[in-house]
């Protein structure tokens with residue numbers, strides 16, 4: 001078993017940090033004795049114990065008030081190992097996010113990054129690989145090249161198998177060599193296919209856990225494919241890791257607008273009183289991508305859009321949107337509220353969903369492939385690449401309010417947004433100005449998660465002039481206009497949180513169970529009954545069935561109204 005990791009409140013943390021400083025400089029012996037007897041140490045040491053952990057109050061990084069290096073007064077070391085370093089996610093997201101954190105002075109003074117995978121690579125080859133992905137992304141930053149050189153010098157590689165404890169022991173020796181006897185915290189990022197999560201957790205925990213600091217493991221999705229397999233995965237991981245060492249990542253929780261959801265609700269008097277069935281008619285959670293599953297067809301075909309997007313990203317947003325006010329911003333308080341709302345929901349049935357799959361299509365002399373054209377996808381695959389669903393929360397706040405989700409690949413546009421449609425104004429004095437379509441008179445709040453982050457509220461407004469003409473207008477908070485700085489990528493925020501021991505944006509195991517309990521009966525039914533998805537052309541607006549589903553609940557999809565700019 002690796003070292004347990006429990007970050008407590010800041011006061012406790014700073015006390016722990018002082019004890020640890022003393023312990024690490026004068027009396028490492030005690031720590032080793034504790035370990036020998038397999039006691040779970042609860043130091044909350046190193047970076048997690050730094051004042052930066054008070055991040056609800058303090059901004060982070062050099063653009064904030066307190067650069068990490070100045071705060072890093074405990075002589076600790078941080079080793080980050082990316083398992084699956086040769087893969088797509090590592091290249092696309094994880095290494096760039098780590099560099100961005102380094103660039104912003106958000107990493108501690110003593111840190112190293114190790115890549116681990118089966119592919120044979122030298123340190124230099126790993127550095128070249130990282131540098132290629134970095135140069136095409138962040139070359140506009142000031143002093144970027146110098147910083148990049150310094151960062152790359154701290155990157156190393158070890159090639160090994162995922163199920164070989166011996167190879168992780170070799171990694172351990174390399175880590176120790178560079179940690180040079182300092183108190184060292186270790187973070188492992190499992191950026192690998194899910195069938196090898198448990199092997200890696202076992203080998204990393206037994207072969208390469210930190211001997212004197214914390215060991216944490218970030219686990220990528222998918223966390224199973226249904227309640228049973230997810231429960232099994234949790235049980236297996238817990239043979240080697242304590243729950244507080246496991247950081248289940250859902251990168252949508254790290255997106256700026258998703259983080260802002262709670263601020264919008266709980267830091268503004270004007271929204272919270274409206275946030276219930278009394279004023280809200282329906283809520284829509286929409287995700288679409290304007291490309292298919294190209295290159296990931298093999299993975300996608302055994303998961304499908306419901307598991308890939310709805311059961312995690314959209315459901316997490318829904319939980320944050322609908323939860324009651326937490327007792328505090330503490331991770332456990334927030335996650336308790338999310339679990340409560342998830343457990344108040346009715347599990348989905350077949351009649352609550354519409355599924356679709358994209359078909360080939362030609363437009364303007366260009367042809368777009370069907371999902372089943374992918375050589376890694378069977379020709380007769382019934383896997384949905386699109387789904388729309390209606391969910392209901394059986395509690396006093398949300399009784400009767402439809403929460404509609406829609407997620408699709410190969411749709412005409414890329415977007416992720418939350419749309420809140422409000423009720424009609426009772427006894428509206430201006431009713432006749434809207435003709436017979438009173439729906440056009442309702443307010444709508446839109447949180448555009450991506451692209452081009454924005455929050456806008458559709459209101460009815462008098463068109464200036466002598467007559468009385470109304471139109472729908474937007475109160476628009478466009479992020480690029482209001483905050484002309486680069487918005488950090490979700491992976492930056494989440495990596496930093498894992499380093500600091502902040503669990504608020506990671507999924508707890510009971511949350512995961514509740515999420516699977518909602519979707520598993522539906523997923524089983526879709527598979528058992530071999531439900532045939534409705535075909536929609538690649539690049540279209542998705543299957544028509546999604547409109548019927550919405551209409552059944554008296555809803556119109558806001559993204560198709562044609563009103564958005």
Ligand SMILES: NC(=O)C1=CN([C@@H]2O[C@H](COP(=O)(O)OP(=O)(O)OC[C@H]3O[C@@H](n4cnc5c(N)ncnc54)[C@H](OP(=O)(O)O)[C@@H]3O)[C@@H](O)[C@H]2O)C=CC1
Nearest residue numbers: 084086087088089090117118119191192193194220221222
């Ligand atoms: N890519 C993305 O956009 C996203 C990915 N994820 C999740 O992140 C994780 C990593 O994703 P991604 O980087 O795309 O995955 P990859 O398929 O690129 O796999 C990552 C690495 O794992 C090793 N690997 C691949 N297949 C196998 C296998 N069958 N058995 C053993 N090792 C294998 C390979 O390294 P080597 O051969 O060198 O050992 C590969 O470079 C997955 O769990 C995925 O679901 C989540 C969100 C988005």
Ligand SMILES: O=C1O[C@H](COP(=O)(O)O)[C@@H](O)[C@H](O)[C@H]1O
Nearest residue numbers: 221251289308309313416450490
């Ligand atoms: O988790 C996943 O997310 C991506 C979309 O992420 P985004 O940050 O680019 O919106 C999706 O393409 C992928 O299928 C899914 O596994």
